Amino acid sequence: MLVFAASDKGGTGRSVTSANLAYHRALAGDDVCYLDFDFGSPTAAAVFDVPDARRAAEEQGLHTYLTGETAEPARVDVWADTEHPVLRNRPPGAGRLVLMPGDLSGGEFATTEDNLRRCVDLLLRLNSEFDVIVVDLSAGRSYAVDMALEATSQREMRGVEFRWLVFHRWTRQHVSAAANLVFGRRGILAGGVSRGHDEGALRNAIRFVRAAVPDPESSLWSQVSATQSAWMRACDSDLKQLASSSGIGYSLVLGSVPLEPVLQWREQLITDEDVLDSQIANRETWEALSELAGRLTDDKYWEPA
DSSP: OEEEEEESSSSSSHHHHHHHHHHHHHHTTOOEEEEEEOTTSOOHHHHTTOHHHHHHHHHHOHHHHHTTSSSSOOOEEHHHHOOOTTTSSOOTTOOOEEEEOOOTTOOOOOOOHHHHHHHHHHHHHHHHHOSEEEEEEOSSSOHHHHHHHHHHTSGGGTTSOEEEEEEEESSHHHHHHHHHHHHSTTSHHHHHHHTTOOHHHHHHTEEEEEEEEOOTTSGGGTTSOHHHHHHHHHHHHHHHHHHHHTTOSGGGEEEEEEOOHHHHHOOOOOOHHHHHTSOOSOHHHHHHHHHHHHHTTOGGGGSOO
């Protein structure tokens, strides 16, 4: 299964959440490949803590592969090559976790017939090799998003299952931007239909993920004043109404990740050691990421809204 990760803006938690979802799927036993298609600002190597990926991307990054400058993109075995102390040894029962890094000095580029063929070929090969392929796309209605829509519309891709996750933070600006990215005049749906996608099928393959969501009932906010607490609850209620009226209400939300201090300071994988041993991360974050990872392939969360 292909999972495309999109967002209208940077700073939504798209990349770090997607990396954590890939990590959880691998922990559950799936063979997982993570493609860094964020051509303008690839960050996956830092999240997985694999400095070798940065060196490999200088000559064999995905940008270099898609533009025909190398025959094969680099592959990095995260379990073997990470410098993260908890991840250095592949856990018992875990599947493969492979990163295909983006070029550090890449950039956006328009889709041509040649790089489209390379993209389709890569996705088909990976789909036969891995259980889940996470494709982290550049923010906005980018060339990377266009390439994903074009590639999945090709005849040879018709038997490949794909899903879209659209990430946004829990603010008025981000809620409106996420809705526009999908439903706007030049959004993902319109772009997909113009390339031959069935509108209903594509619409049903899209779910929203809310990141860095403050919970007014959380102990994190227990010390705020009564006035601040009331204001937060009112804002939360207003945002729920805005999301509903914008077409991205509860039925289209795959899940949400709570505001996590660790992720505000550093884009990283949240491990069980971070929750249970060092206790630097919250259990609610770990559980939210685990639930999201499971829902990626749970059909009951992808039924027509």
